Amino acid sequence: MKYGKVSFEDVSVGDEIPPLGKGPIQQIQLTRYAGASGDFNPIHQDDEFARAAGMGGVFAHGMLSMGFVAQALTDWAGAGTVRKLGVRFAGLVRLKDTVTCRGRVLVKSSKDDVHLVELEVWAENQRGEKVVTGKATLALPSRLPT
């Protein structure tokens, strides 16, 4: 079965990946992510706790948004292609926010039959404010005979 949706030769520097829209974020998703990830920090569950901590209320796990960014990459290139993903959590994602994940190809390189594309990736909320910024490296299949 073919798992890569794009081949190395199909990609050009400057290409943007299809944006992935997620949300609106609901409390139940944060509770579900807490259970699945093991991160039970009450700051993502308990509004009173989050206010007392000076955070102005509950906000989403940064790792949930990073999971969205990873999904945008694998929806485009296929599962198992991500070799490196590094992000900074630049802003808080609140309940009812929508998150749109985007990426743009910066560099292509090939070495010993391994074909890599490096992308800048980011996620923004409904106001266009960046909530995640970072970089990713993906290994893509080649259509050319080796």
Add this chain to the structure above:
Amino acid sequence: MPIQVNRDVVGKVYPPFAVTIERGKIKEFARAIGDLNPFYLDDSVGRASPWTDIIAPPTFAITFRSEATDSGAMLRDLGVDISRVLHGEQEFEIHRPLVPGQTYLCRTRVVDLYEKAGRSGPMAFVVRETAITDSTNEIVVTLRHITVVRL
């Protein structure tokens, strides 16, 4: 009055711990993100794949925890309360996908701690690295976490 963090944590190596990945945990994690990729969820798609099984999504290794080494342990070592911490940055270097049924060894150490002035006051940045190896001691995933402490 800003709080002090215990700088002695730099260089601390946490006790290694083993994790055996349960198939259901991979699916639960993918569904929690809302990522319904069949390579994470469908056993028959997994069997027919190059990995001969389902694989874990790229950020799955964040679920590897143990009482003695999780961020709660780090917070105790730093001497700070959980309400003061934020996740600043996170990086995964993935040499190959994690798969169910395999047992992996996790080794975490604190590699750096620095302070900076943030928008809302002074902050400490604690950098941890976790190396995840397989049963042949080959590196599979490396994680780099940066935790921000509001001082």
